[in-house]
Amino acid sequence: MLALTAIHHIAIIASDYRKSKAFYCDVLGFELLAETYRAERDSWKGDLALKGRYVIELFSFPSPPQRPTQPESCGLRHLAFAVADIDEACAALQRAGVTYEPVRVDEFTLRRFTFFRDPDGLPLELYEQ
Incomplete structure (x- = not known):
């Protein structure tokens, strides 16, 4: 058995990075710890914390596919x-x-x-x- 100690983070891919960043930070109260633009992937990555604890990696990628169904898709x-x-x-x-x-x-x-x-x-x- 693995010796897991905690969940490190949750990764979320957003279709509109700025809109999702505003939602998670301004509405839900997450703090933006770091933000990186990766030109080779045309992708943003934001590290979000809740009460000082790193929780979410928020990503953007060009044209990500939609979830197939809500909320009962696999995953x-x-x-x-x-x-x-x-x-x-x-x-x-x-x-x-x-x-x-x-x-x-x-x-x-x-x-x-x-x-x-x-x-x-x-x-x-x-x-x-």
């Missing part, structure tokens, strides 16, 4: 972010013009959660701790 289903207060988090999404699903209750944990999407339709979840 990553969604990313979930923990929040202390789901109502406060939903209000912040609403102020930013982000549409989200009605808040539901997890039948097993009895915690409240909701889903919304990033600019490319990637399913994201807010899960109340």
Whole structure:
């Protein structure tokens, strides 16, 4: 068995790098740690942190293919972010013009959660701790 210690990062490919960078930083509160343009690939790479912890590599590539279906395609289903207060988090999404699903209750944990999407339709979840 491998001796894994943590998840290091999540890589996301955006169709519009600047729009997605603004969404993750200005709406969700990530901090841009570093940003690199790779001319040979015509690609941007942004390193995003949450509360000082490196979490997301945000990439752009010319003409990336769309996900085949939502959300039940094979592979990553969604990313979930923990929040202390789901109502406060939903209000912040609403102020930013982000549409989200009605808040539901997890039948097993009895915690409240909701889903919304990033600019490319990637399913994201807010899960109340």
